[in-house]
Each structure stands twice: as structure tokens, then as C-alpha cells.
Amino acid sequence: MSTTVLRKDSTAPTDPAPAGPPAEPRARGGAGAAVGQIALYVLLAVVALAVLLPFIWMLISSVKDDRDVFTVPIQWIPEEFKWENFTTIWTRVPFAAYLGNSFLLSIVITFLQVLTGSFAAYGFAKMRFPGRDLLFTGYIATIAVPWQAYMVPQYVIMQKFGLVNSYTSLILLQAFGAFGVFLMRQFYLTIPDEISEAARLDGLTEYGIWARIVLPLSKPALASLALLTFVNTWNDYMGPFIYLTDNRLWTVQLGLRAFIGQYDAESAMIMTGSVLSLAPVLAVFLLGQRYFVRGIATTGVKG
Template sequence: MNTTVLPEDGTREAAAPTAAPGPSRRGGRGGPRRAAAAVGGQVALYALLIVVALAVLLPFIWMTVSSVKADREVFTVPIQWIPRSFHWSNFTTIWTRIPFAAYLGNSFFLSVVITFLQVLTGSFAAYGFAKVRFRGRDLLFAAYIATIAVPWQAYMVPQYIIMQKLGLVNSYASLILLQAFGAFGVFLMRQFYLTIPDEISEAARLDGLSEYGIWARIILPLSKPALASLALLTFVNTWNDYMGPFIYLTDNRLWTVQLGLRSFIGEYDAESAMIMTGSVLSVVPVLVVFLLGQRYFVRGIATTGVKG
């Protein structure tokens, strides 16, 4: 039985009503404030990225604007972003002043051949380092990758002497042989191959497929993003190479576009507007290649080095 305890005066005390819980004023205001802070942070981030992008693109914008200027207007101080008069004829004159089409063809030939060979040799060597077990594999790989740290100037002279002894100076064969193999390509492809499960290769071996067959029929089709990344990086590097052709190519008919632009540099002055025009035209093939392989390039860079 329930008993009620009364106070000494005999009166019953009424129970105080309990206040229903409600939303805190501080908590209620915190939500909109946090949302506003998040939006402000996004706006600030995008503003920063736009500023950085403009800073990166500024030299290219200046080069493009200078390509339609007169020579005397290219290096004016302060920079004249809008020319007084647009010399669109620069883009037609350059083809007649020098054999620019031949230079572009030479650069394209070298870039395609060297890119193909680097992708072929790099992917094949990377398969051996990633999927084939042999004694000293990791040590050999570390020693090979360590060659990336050696500056090209350290072995430039010995390479030239070797090519001279072989009679390959002033020919494309010297550049192709020297650049057909690259430690960076092997490293890039090996890191991607490590993300491919070993069970796939083991199952193929049990089915009687040779190592060459596993590489060509299984590994390569799964490596399109990494192959595209390596191909794009190699193509751009070969296209922009200046020192290699400068050292080994002496015949004007073999010059690449980078050497061809030297034709506008005289003993006492330089045709700056024509140099800018040629530079803009030389960027177009690289831009087209990048746009065509952009999707695979981004995927390859994003997945390389993530071992699953």
C-alpha cells in the first residue's frame, strides 16, 4: 500500500510540473552557423584554386598574346596584355619562313617511336619485378630505380662517346636507343601491377599460359590507365626535349620543332613574335594528346601506388 508523507502542518504539497525538454537556443543557432561556415570555406577554397590556376596559366596566356604582336611589342614594360594591332599573319608567315611542318613531323616521329618503346620495355620489365619471383629481385629493382637520382649531365659525355663510336651521331637512332628505356616507367608500371591480385597470374600459370602470355593477354589489358599515364608523360617529355636533339642532331633536315625555333634567333637580335607563334603551335599536339587521354591519365595517377 502506498503512503503519502505529509508535512507537519498537515497540508499536501503539490508536485511541481516538470518542464518538457526543448531545443537549446545555442544548439539551434549552431546548425546554420556551421552550414554558413562550411559554405564560406568552400568559396574560399575555390577562390584560392582559381588564383593558383590563373598563376599557372599566366605564362601561357602571355605567350599566346605575344604570338599576335609585333616584335617590338613583345617585351614592353609594363606588359601590354592587349596588343595595339593583332598580327594574325604570324601564324601563316611562320610556315614559309622555316620548314616548320618538317620540324613538327620530326618531333612527332621521335615522340611516337620513343613513347611506344618506353611503354613496351617499361611494362615488360615492371611485370618481371612485380609478378615474377627470382633471387635478388628487390635488390635489383632498388639499384635500377636509384639511377633516377643520377643527373643526366653526369653521363652525358660517356653516352655521346658511345654513340660516336657506333657511328650513330646525327641520326634518330641515337636518340631512340638512349630513350627507349626508362627507370621511371618501370617504377610507375610496377606500382600499378602491385594492385593486380597475384591470384590472377597464378591461375593463368596453372592453365598453362606462359609468362609472355600472362603479360600480354591478362596484365596489359588490365593496365590501360597506367599505360596511358606513362605514354602521355613520355610523349610530352620527348616532345619538349631540347638538349638531346641539340647534341646529337646536326643536320637541319633532322631538327625537331624545339631546335627549329632557334632559326628565329640571329646574331644580334631575335624575332620574338615568331618564336612565340611557333611555341603556341608546338603546344597544340601535346594539348590534343592530353585531351584524348585525360580520363586514363587521371585514373592511372590516382591508382598507381595504391596496393590492394
């Protein structure tokens, strides 16, 4: 008597999954996401163009004649390009000296703010002493005080010390900044305390920990602070306007005033000077862009 053994073949065909209709929602979802992404890019392009429009107008106006700068409607493409404006400006006023003065002030003040800001931030972030948090809160609260509130007392103090009409007054007033301390402290809080503790066990002093360990780890934050301070000092107008009376000490922002006369202003030359004054700031930003973005992204992670 023969028996039949029934086995389930593992290679037996299975029922095919239905095809067609289930793929439609996925295709529709992918198309919708692509449309949304394109719309986002278009919106960002429009916003970027709106932000850059004044700079584009300034760049075009720098190669116009004076009478064509403020025409209504705006003449985006001038009838005649005055490229000689970029050579004439150097002979009309000592523009090279103004640029040199701005460079000197910006570099010195930036170095001092980075030095003092990083040093003070280390104390607030990595050292423990009574009243540390209260002192830090009070120091940071000075950011909310407008400069106009203490502008006159500062000037009186500098006048009493005989520092008016000199770079020393501007350097002393801007060598320290609460914003720089806040920025660096927030970055230092992201550095593990175990690193500092291990360095203390190895015999390093607090100065050594700050200089040999913390600073090398803080390049992105240092670059961010340096870039922000350099741009702020370069674009400062009121400080040099109040404390510098000698034409030989003027910065580039004050130098542009030389093209404003009693009855009219040489608008094209002002635009040309503005373009030239913008070039160093743009170069500094492009050189430190990578560190600047990293510093801003990593600052404030831990409060």
C-alpha cells in the first residue's frame, strides 16, 4: 500500500501583491514634497533678493553720475558708466589714510575684545566662587542699557584724562564687551568640566588651562566674536565722530562725510566710498565664514 506524503514546497509560488493603486499615494506625496521644496526655494530667493537690493543699488550708483543716483524711477542701468569714480576718490580725499585708520582701530579693538571676553568667560564658566552667577547676570544686564544713557559721562571722563582726539579713548571704551563674555561663556559650557579637572590634577594653573586647553578648543567661537567685533568697529560712526576731531585720525565712515558739502552732496562718490569700505568686511567674512557658522551653531547649546 503506497502512501502519499504531502510536503509544503518552500519555492511554491505565493499570491502576488496587488500592484498599481497603492503606489499612487506615494507618487502623489513625492510630487507634493517636490513642489513644496521648489516653492520654498523661490520664497528664499525672493527674500534674498529683497535683502540684497539696497546693496545692488549702491553698487550700480557707484558708477553713475551725481545727477543720476536719485532719479525717479530708479535707473538700474546707467546710460554711461563712470568707472573713473573708483580712481578719482583716492585723489579727492585721503581715502587710503581713512581705510588705514579703520583697519588699525578694528584690529586692535577686536584683539582686545577677544582676549578680555574669552578670559572673563572662562572665569564665569569654569571657576566657582561666591556670587558668580549673580555677578554674571548683572554684567550681562548692561547690554540692555542704551549707549546714549552713558555717552556724556564717558566723554567727560575721557576729557578729564586728556584722551579726547586720540585712538586711546575709543580703544579703552571698546576693549571690553558684555556680549563677547556672554558668547564665549555659552561656548565654554559645552566643553566638559572633566577636561579642566584632569588638567588641574596634572598641575596646570587656571591660566594654563585657559591658554593651552580651552582656547584651542574654542576656535569657532573666537572666530565668531572676532568677526562680529571687527564689523561693528569698522561700521562705527558715532564713536569716532564724538572723540576724533583731527582729520588725520578720521576713519572711513567719517571720511565719507567729506563728500557732503554745505548745499549739496556728491552722491556718486559717497556710493563709491561705501563700496570700497564694504570690501574689507566682505573679505573678512568670507575668510572666517566656516568658523563663524560653526561658532554660532554651537553657542548657546547649554545654558
